[in-house]
Amino acid sequence: xxxxxxxxxxxxxxxxxxxxxxxxxxxxxxxxxxxxxxxxxxxxxxxxxxxxxxxxxxxxxxxxxxxxxxxxxxxxxxxxxxxxxxxxxxxxxxxxxxxxxxxxxxxxxxxxxxxxxxxxxxxxxxxxxxxxxxxxxxxxxxxxxxxxxxxxxxxxxxxxxxxxxxxxxxxxxxxxxxxxxxxxxxxxxxxxxxxxxxxxxxxxxxxxxxxxxxxxxxxxxxxxxxxxxxxxxxxxxxxxxxxxxxxxxxxxxxxxxxxxxxxxxxxxxxxxxxxxxxxxxxxxxxxxxxxxxxxxxxxxxxxxxxxxxxxxxxxxxxxxxxxxxxxxxxxxxxxxxxxxxxxxxxxxxxxxxxxxxxxxxxxxxxxxxxxxxxxxxxxxxxxxxxxxxxxxxxxxxxxxxxxxxxxxxxxxxxxxxxxxxxxxxxx
Amino acid sequence: xxxxxxxxxxxxxxxxxxxxxxxxxxxxxxxxxxxxxxxxxxxxxxxxxxxxxxxxxxxxxxxxxxxxxxxxxxxxxxxxxxxxxxxxxxxxxxxxxxxxxxxxxxxxxxxxxxxxxxxxxxxxxxxxxxxxxxxxxxxxxxxxxxxxxxxxxxxxxxxxxxxxxxxxxxxxxxxxxxxxxxxxxxxxxxxxxxxxxxxxxxxxxxxxxxxxxxxxxxxxxxxxxxxxxxxxxxxxxxxxxxxxxxxxxxxxxxxxxxxxxxxxxxxxxxxxxxxxxxxxxxxxxxxxxxxxxxxxxxxxxxxxxxxxxxxxxxxxxxxxxxxxxxxxxxxxxxxxxxxxxxxxxxxxxxxxxxxxxxxxxxxxxxxxxxxxxxxxxxxxxxxxxxxxxxxxxxxxxxxxxx
Numbered sequence: 138x139x140x141x142x143x144x145x146x147x148x149x150x151x152x153x154x155x156x157x158x159x160x161x162x163x164x165x166x167x168x169x170x171x172x173x174x175x176x177x178x179x180x181x182x183x184x185x186x187x188x189x190x191x192x193x194x195x196x197x198x199x200x201x202x203x204x205x206x207x208x209x210x211x212x213x214x215x216x217x218x219x220x221x222x223x224x225x226x227x228x229x230x231x232x233x234x235x236x237x238x239x240x241x242x243x244x245x246x247x248x249x250x251x252x253x254x255x256x257x258x259x260x261x262x263x264x265x266x267x268x269x270x271x272x273x274x275x276x277x278x279x280x281x282x283x284x285x286x287x288x289x290x291x292x293x294x295x296x297x298x299x300x301x302x303x304x305x306x307x308x309x310x311x312x313x314x315x316x317x318x319x320x321x322x323x324x325x326x327x328x329x330x331x332x333x334x335x336x337x338x339x340x341x342x343x344x345x346x347x348x349x350x351x352x353x354x355x356x357x358x359x360x361x362x363x364x365x366x367x368x369x370x371x372x373x374x375x376x377x378x379x380x381x382x383x384x385x386x387x388x389x390x391x392x393x394x395x396x397x398x399x400x401x402x403x404x405x406x407x408x409x410x411x412x413x414x415x416x417x418x419x420x421x422x423x424x425x426x427x428x429x430x431x432x433x434x435x436x437x438x439x440x441x442x443x444x445x446x447x448x449x450x451x452x453x454x455x456x457x458x459x460x461x462x463x464x465x466x467x468x469x470x471x472x473x474x475x476x477x478x479x480x481x482x483x484x485x486x487x488x489x490x491x492x493x494x495x496x497x498x499x500x501x502x503x504x505x506x507x508x509x510x511x512x513x514x515x516x517x518x519x520x521x522x523x524x525x526x527x528x529x530x531x532x533x534x535x536x537x538x539x540x541x542x543x544x545x546x547x548x549x550x551x552x553x554x555x556x557x558x559x560x561x562x563x564x
Numbered sequence: 565x566x567x568x569x570x571x572x573x574x575x576x577x578x579x580x581x582x583x584x585x586x587x588x589x590x591x592x593x594x595x596x597x598x599x600x601x602x603x604x605x606x607x608x609x610x611x612x613x614x615x616x617x618x619x620x621x622x623x624x625x626x627x628x629x630x631x632x633x634x635x636x637x638x639x640x641x642x643x644x645x646x647x648x649x650x651x652x653x654x655x656x657x658x659x660x661x662x663x664x665x666x667x668x669x670x671x672x673x674x675x676x677x678x679x680x681x682x683x684x685x686x687x688x689x690x691x692x693x694x695x696x697x698x699x700x701x702x703x704x705x706x707x708x709x710x711x712x713x714x715x716x717x718x719x720x721x722x723x724x725x726x727x728x729x730x731x732x733x734x735x736x737x738x739x740x741x742x743x744x745x746x747x748x749x750x751x752x753x754x755x756x757x758x759x760x761x762x763x764x765x766x767x768x769x770x771x772x773x774x775x776x777x778x779x780x781x782x783x784x785x786x787x788x789x790x791x792x793x794x795x796x797x798x799x800x801x802x803x804x805x806x807x808x809x810x811x812x813x814x815x816x817x818x819x820x821x822x823x824x825x826x827x828x829x830x831x832x833x834x835x836x837x838x839x840x841x842x843x844x845x846x847x848x849x850x851x852x853x854x855x856x857x858x859x860x861x862x863x864x865x866x867x868x869x870x871x872x873x874x875x876x877x878x879x880x881x882x883x884x885x886x887x888x889x890x891x892x893x894x895x896x897x898x899x900x901x902x903x904x905x906x907x908x909x910x911x912x913x914x915x916x917x918x919x920x921x922x923x924x925x926x927x928x929x930x931x932x933x934x935x936x937x938x939x940x941x942x943x944x945x946x947x948x949x950x951x952x953x954x955x956x957x958x959x960x961x962x963x964x965x966x
Contacts, residue, residue, distance in 0.1 A: 230590025360683075362622045364636050412683075420684035456681035459651070460636070508650035509925075514916060540586065547649045548916025554587035 200245060200304065201531055201563040211250025218243055220305035222535070222559030229551055240305060240559070243273070254280045260293070262324065273326050278333065288349070289330035295347045295390035296321045296406050297445050298432035305561035306533045309473050309491050309525035312557075315499040315517060316447045316467030321406075321428060322372035327351035327388070341396040346389065353386030354426065356412040359453055359461050365501050365515060366451050366461045368426065371410055384409040384423060399435030399442075411454070424452040441473040459513060460546075462502030469497035475527075485529060493523040502546060514544035532562035594827035597645040597706045597907055597914075601824050603865035608822065615819025618812045623785055628807025630786040631685040631799050632678035638780065638816070641702045645823060646907060646914030648702030650925045654784065655679070657694035658890055666891060669693055673798030675892065676783045688798055696889030696897065699924035700766050704907045708764070709821030710871045711904070712773055713858035715751040716761050722853060722876045732943045733850040735878030737761055738768035738901065740893045743775055745791045751859045762893050763877045766923045768901035769893030773820045777813060789813050821862065825871055826907030830965045839962025842955055846947035851880055851902040851940070874905035874966065883938020886922070898939060909964035930963050931956070 202214035220240040226232060242263045249256040260274035276290035293301045299317035303324050313323055331349030338344060358371035386408025394400045407427030414420060432445040449465040477490040500516040519541045526534040541553040593599070600612050620639045623629040634654060635641050641652040655677040659667045668675040672691040681687040690697060720737055727734040739759035742748075746760070752771070754760050764770035770779065774791075781787040786796055787807040795801045830836050843849055852874040860867045879899040887898035895901075900923060908930070912919055919928055927933035937945040951959065 227587040229588055232587075360624070362624045362636075364622060364624075415684065418684070454683060456683070456685065456687045458680045458687075460680070506651045508653060509920075511916075511918070513651075538586070540588075544916075545643070547643060547651060547914075548918070549643060549914060550917075552588035556587075 200247075202247075203564050211248060211253070211255075213246075213248040215244070215246040216563060217245065218304055218306055218561065218563045220311070220559060220561035222311050222557050224311075224555055224557040226539075226553060226555035228553040240311070240561075243304075245274075256280070271326075273324060282334070284334040284336045286333050287330075288333050288347075291326050291328055292331075292349060292351070294325065294327050294329075294349065294351065294388040294406055295402075296325075296388065296404050296428065297430040297447060298402065298434065298443070299445075300324060304563075306531065306563055308561075309493040309523045309527075309533070309535060310471075310495060310521055311523075311535050311537050311559040311561075312521075312539070314445065314467075314469035314471075314495065314497045315519060316430075316445050316469055316497065318369070319499055319501075320368060320447045320449055320465050320467040321430065322354075322369035325369070325372035327353070327372075327386075329388075331389075335394075341398075343394045343396075345392040345394060345400075348387070348389035350385045350387055351408075353384065353408040354410040356410065358410055358426065358451065359457065360412075364460055366453060366463070366465065367501075368428065368449060368451070368465070384425075386410075398437070399433065401433040402431070404430045404432070410451075421454055424454065426451040439475060443469075443471040443473070445469055459502070459504065459507065462504065462513070462515065464503040465499070465501050466503055467497070467499040469495055471495040480526075482528065487530070488526065488528050491523075491525045491527060493521075493525065495519075495521040495523070497521070512548065513546060514548040515546040516544050518542045530563075532560070535559045535561065594829050595910065595913070597704065597823070597826055597910060599824045601709065601822050601865040604822060604863065608818075608863060611815060611818050612822050614812075615815035615817070618808075618816045619819055623787060623807075625682040628787050630678075630680075630682040631801055632673075632681045632688055632796060633786040634676075634678055634680060634784045636785065638784075641784065642705050643914040645705050647704050647911045647920070648925070649915050650699070650701065650920055653699040653701055653924065655690070655697060655699050656890055656892070657690050657697040658892075659693050659695050660889060660891075660897070668892075670797050673796075675890075676796070678783075678786070678796055678798070685799075698888035698890040701920060701923065701925045703766065703903055704826065704911075705820055706823045706907055707825040707871065707873060707904070708773055708823065709861070709866045710825060710856070710858055710869065711763060711873060711875075711877065712749075712821060713751070713861035713866045713869075714763075714856050714877065715859040716753050717751075718856065718859075719761055719763070719877050723878055731847060731850055733847070733880065733940045735851060735876055735880055735902075735940075736899070738763070738879050738894050740769055740771065742771045743778075743791070745778075746771060746775060749861070751861075759894075761877075763901075765893075766900060766903075767891065767893050767895040768877065768879055769895070773817050774813075777817055777820070781808060781813070821866065825873075826910065826966070828965055829909060830961075833961065833965070835958045835961040836965045837962075838955075839958035839960070839965075842951065842959045843962055846951070847944050848948075849874075850944065851876055851878070852905050853902075872906065875902040878902060880941065881939040882941060885936060885938050888924075905963065905966050908966045930960050 200216055202216040205214040219242040222240060223235060223237045225235045243260060245260045247258050256278045258274055258276055262271050262273045272291055274291055274293050276288055276292045278286045278288035280286040295301055297317050299313055300321060303313060317323065329349040329351030333347040335343050335345040354371035358368050359366055361367055361370050388406040390402050390404035392400050392402035407425060409423045409425045411421060411424045413423050426449060428447060428449040430445060430447045434443040446468040451463050453461045453463045471493060473491050473493040475489045475491050479486050480488040480490060482488045498518045502513045502515040504513045505511060506513055519539060522538045524536045537557040539555045543551050543553065600609060604612065620637060622637045629636060635652050641648050656675045657677060658675050659669055669691060672693060673688045677690060678688050723735050723737045725734050725736045738761065739755050740762040742760050748760060752760055760771045762768040762771050764776045770776035778789055778791045781789055782792040783796055788795060789806045789808050790810045793806055853876040854872055854874055855870060856873060858866055858869045879895050879901055881898045882900050883898060886900065889897050891897045921927040921933040922936055927936055934945060934948050
């Protein structure tokens with residue numbers, strides 16, 4: 138079943154190429170900043186993201202391609218990226234030894250036709266947990282007006298910054314921030330339908346939005362053996378599994394994009410997640426969760442700042458007592474700076490060496506104990522240092538150092554330190 | 565290009581340095597409670613490892629958790645094998661009438677409160693019929709094999725129920741009826757009523773580590789076993805196959821038996837040595853017996869060993885302040901088993917950097933714990949209050965070295 142769907146996705150994306158003739162003429166319409174960007178060389182585009190020349194959403198439709206074709210009927214491109222690393226982590230003197238991690242491989246295809254009014258995007262990732270290919274995204278969008286596009290299919294909910302823009306080569310860090318991987322599920326998909334668009338406010342400013350109705354998350358959020366409220370576990374890796382309740386969830390993001398400066402976004406995901414009946418016997422009332430995030434990334438004087446703040450409220454079955462948190466908070470702040478640019482390497486000069494610093498924190502159970510009125514811990518604080526050699530706009534060689542303070546629910550602390558070397562590249 | 569080489573070299577050097585100096589180092593061995601007693605064979609060490617794993621196992625509803633429960637693993641209440649935290653307390657309740665008859669309110673879910681439940685079930689709350697309740701925190705679970713290996717006659721010899729020596733301390737042996745499946749060790753002797761000595765639990769109700777563990781699985785997590793096949797009172801669930809195997813249960817018991825004695829720190833520090841002398845002078849040692857000896861037991865490493873638990877395994881009347889109007893076994897409501905003081909200096913490591921002492925964690929410092937001693941311990945407590953500030957500091961230094 139899954140195999141056929143993957144083939145179908147790729148085929149749909151290939152339609153315009155198969156029917157069209159090759160035509161390299163540039164798009165005439167240069168009325169908006171977005172359109173201008175589309176015609177840039179791609180390598181510029183990654184740098185553009187880096188320098189905030191284009192919006193998050195635009196970026197996804199213009200990644201480096203392995204194969205790219207334009208015709209009078211439309212355009213088609215496919216590409217991929219992959220990342221691997223080697224890491225050495227030690228917790229209180231005890232380590233797992235040096236080992237290699239194949240982080241991910243992700244294939245994507247984009248196509249557009251009817252004057253770019255209809256776009257298709259698909260992403261197929263290799264899921265390391267299930268060792269299977271997973272369709273992360275297979276969505277179609279129809280543009281009635283730049284400010285109003287209909288989009289549906291398997292989508293990546295626009296939660297925070299990373300869910301849609303987690304391409305490993307873009308970041309100077311090997312690991313995603315905790316707020317975007319342990320509170321917001323990392324790169325999670327959902328089936329849904331919605332609208333999106335952008336409105337130019339003036340030459341250098343635009344508003345972007347996305348809004349979808351989706352199936353929603355699942356009961357594993359609290360039905361797990363960590364034991365902890367873990368939203369990522371509720372993001373089903375099996376997108377074809379029937380939803381466990383009959384209620385829809387909603388997700389959306391509104392972003393303010395300031396050209397050459399950055400973008401700030403407010404996103405939301407919410408709805409019922411729990412199983413209310415087992416074998417047709419009612420076991421619980423319907424319970425919902427909602428996640429709100431503010432993300433931002435700004436480039437000021439060559440310094441790229443990224444940050445995110447996430448707040449999740451989860452209605453948890455009373456029977457679990459305070460074991461499962463009903464509120465989680467996470468945030469991170471990242472500073473990236475190129476200390477060397479125009480490095481000559483392998484005959485190219487568009488290489489740069491970045492240094493980066495990230496501070497992050499995730500609190501999985503916000504509140505105080507009923508018994509003692511003291512803080513419920515279950516939280517992790519983390520400091521990461523990174524150096525990354527960005528080779529062109531395609532590949533990034535990364536060296537990261539991590540120091541982590543993990544507190545169990547009572548507050549007992551364990552310290553972990555680690556070193557990672559990684560490579561992430563578009564093909 | 566030269567610049568690049570320069571930076572790459574710096575980064576490489578830094579990361580190599582980092583490996584050695586910025587990765588968190590190992591915790592000193594005398595700072596952790598986990599670890600085996602000496603002299604275990606390879607086979608025994610493997611058995612210990614299995615028990616260690618089972619002790620840390622987190623149960624879910626699929627594995628038999630609940631339907632009503634208190635916590636999901638042994639380790640969540642016995643973090644790092646140390647003292648418990650009020651968050652993972654056990655609450656027990658009963659009704660005691662004017663004649664002193666104790667009703668554990670079993671038909672109402674007593675005596676233990678299971679205040680959590682799995683989906684589809686209601687957790688318990690304390691019924692109105694209860695007129696007494698207590699909160700209990702887990703005592704440290706280290707060195708328990710040594711306590712189990714103390715001969716009954718040694719415990720009996722420490723008792724002085726009628727206070728014949730006139731020191732105000734009248735420790736009493738806790739004689740209880742063991743469960744049906746109980747098999748005594750060679751050094752366990754029943755009294756003329758057919759009761760055996762209870763030595764584990766805050767009220768010394770459990771006769772050995774097996775019965776304590778069986779009860780913990782069933783009462784604290786709703787996990788049934790061959791020995792205790794029924795779900796906790798108030799569960800309303802049909803009889804079924806045991807949730808855990810006897811092998812797993814036995815591995816946990818072996819783990820508890822062979823966990824090392826809490827290591828001491830700074831034991832030769834002059835202040836600590838002065839404190840140790842004070843501890844004996846003001847007769848803390850009248851209950852917190854510094855030294856006991858084991859008899860022949862299941863393995864070489866536990867047999868005929870002298871060890872230092874700072875408990876006499878006896879019940880003592882601790883006065884009205886510590887009387888929660890709840891009891892079990894043969895203890896009165898004011899009686900508590902002397903808590904072993906070993907591992908006291910490491911207590912904060914398991915309690916989130918705080919200190920929660922006495923059966924329900926009401927004491928937030930060692931000083932407070934001492935001041936809460938009443939009843940048979942009044943003389944010692946008063947003697948403590950009469951100490952000079954310096955002597956008190958020495959005594960605390962000693963207690964922290966345990």
